Amino acid sequence: MRKGLIMEYIPVSGPWITQKEIDYVTDAATNAWYGNANMYCERFENAFADYLGVRHAISLPSCTSAIHLSLAALDVGPGDEVIVPDITWIASAAPISYVGATTVFADVDPISWCLSADSLEECITSKTKAVIPVDLYGNMSDMDAVLDVAKCYNVAVIEDAAEAIGTEYNGKKAGTFGISGTFSFHGSKTMTTGEGGMLVTDSDDLFDRVMVLRDHGRSPGDKMFCNTDVAFKYKMSSMQAALGLGQIERIDELLDRKRQIFSWYQKRLKDVQGITLNAEAEDVKNTYWMVSIIIDEKRGLEKEELMRLLAEKNIDSRPFFRPLSSIPAYESSEQADVARRRNHVSYRIAPFGVNLPSGLSLDEEKVEYICDALHTLLSNGTRLRKVAH
Numbered sequence: 001m002r003k004g005l006i007m008e009y010i011p012v013s014g015p016w017i018t019q020k021e022i023d024y025v026t027d028a029a030t031n032a033w034y035g036n037a038n039m040y041c042e043r044f045e046n047a048f049a050d051y052l053g054v055r056h057a058i059s060l061p062s063c064t065s066a067i068h069l070s071l072a073a074l075d076v077g078p079g080d081e082v083i084v085p086d087i088t089w090i091a092s093a094a095p096i097s098y099v100g101a102t103t104v105f106a107d108v109d110p111i112s113w114c115l116s117a118d119s120l121e122e123c124i125t126s127k128t129k130a131v132i133p134v135d136l137y138g139n140m141s142d143m144d145a146v147l148d149v150a151k152c153y154n155v156a157v158i159e160d161a162a163e164a165i166g167t168e169y170n171g172k173k174a175g176t177f178g179i180s181g182t183f184s185f186h187g188s189k190t191m192t193t194g195e196g197g198m199l200v201t202d203s204d205d206l207f208d209r210v211m212v213l214r215d216h217g218r219s220p221g222d223k224m225f226c227n228t229d230v231a232f233k234y235k236m237s238s239m240q241a242a243l244g245l246g247q248i249e250r251i252d253e254l255l256d257r258k259r260q261i262f263s264w265y266q267k268r269l270k271d272v273q274g275i276t277l278n279a280e281a282e283d284v285k286n287t288y289w290m291v292s293i294i295i296d297e298k299r300g301l302e303k304e305e306l307m308r309l310l311a312e313k314n315i316d317s318r319p320f321f322r323p324l325s326s327i328p329a330y331e332s333s334e335q336a337d338v339a340r341r342r343n344h345v346s347y348r349i350a351p352f353g354v355n356l357p358s359g360l361s362l363d364e365e366k367v368e369y370i371c372d373a374l375h376t377l378l379s380n381g382t383r384l385r386k387v388a389h
């Protein structure tokens, strides 16, 4: 490494926390007890519901629990099938197993990388109860097409918007397209509460059922410990909610930074041949949770190799999600077997996809350093391994 200095380690993701959040959390730890115990959860839920323009928002310990509660409230169980895109984090799908239903893996669209409406339709059977479209890396499916299919076959839509707070489709916010929408505030996500999640819905019935299921089968206000169901305990603490309130009050600033980071990359990578960056369709406002590249298959450079080369330059990265149907967790699933043969797009792009550093602490100088590294690694023809050594 003759040219240029090695930068300090650049992490792949991370939040942007200011004094506002610290003040709220301090106040929660000091005052949100006794009669004020729910103050911050209520403020956070109200602010979140207002931001999305929905009737109800329920703060939870994770997005995983929000998906679990959605399925449970819809009475999805053994014998039912639920469709998820093959390319996503396992959290989108694991709750299907929690309720004893069967996971069906649909293919993704080659441009948006999100659920393909055509593949969705192909996967529907008489047993299909729900579909979980995933707003991957801050992008969205052709939602009109997905909703048309779901409506036509009477399939419930649970939108996994964990990676897409603030994303819009035709001016409507991600997370508001299904009977429920789910969000994650894990430390890697665009806004964070450390760990945390939210379920949003416009349905009063779903809201009522979720409120019972998330509190060990107690109706809100039950003071006599008269549980009606054996259910779950899924709540967010006041300290987390205080952090979330600070973040949602700053959401426009966080989203602007995410889009700015993408534009820094886009400007510097646009003349690199043989890579594809996140897409943004005309009717979508992408919030680019993870700036990602797919390397052209013809270059013969798999993601593991590029990640290793980046790591040598102190640049952290992540692999594009593997098809769920290819991971050991679903090895014995018959549906995974079918998916491995059917989902050509997922299997074509996943081996060549890498998430680049997208944390909110990035500055333009770091992005320049990363892009310079990519230029060097990707500008020397196909046999990169040889060039780099």
Ligand SMILES: *Cc1c(COP(=O)(O)O)cnc(C)c1O
Pocket (backbone or CB within 6 Å): 061, 062, 063, 064, 065, 088, 089, 091, 092, 134, 160, 162, 163, 183, 184, 185, 186, 196, 197
């Ligand atoms: C992060 C993530 C989740 C899970 O969120 P948790 O809050 O960790 O449960 C679910 N789905 C997708 C697409 C995610 O990226």
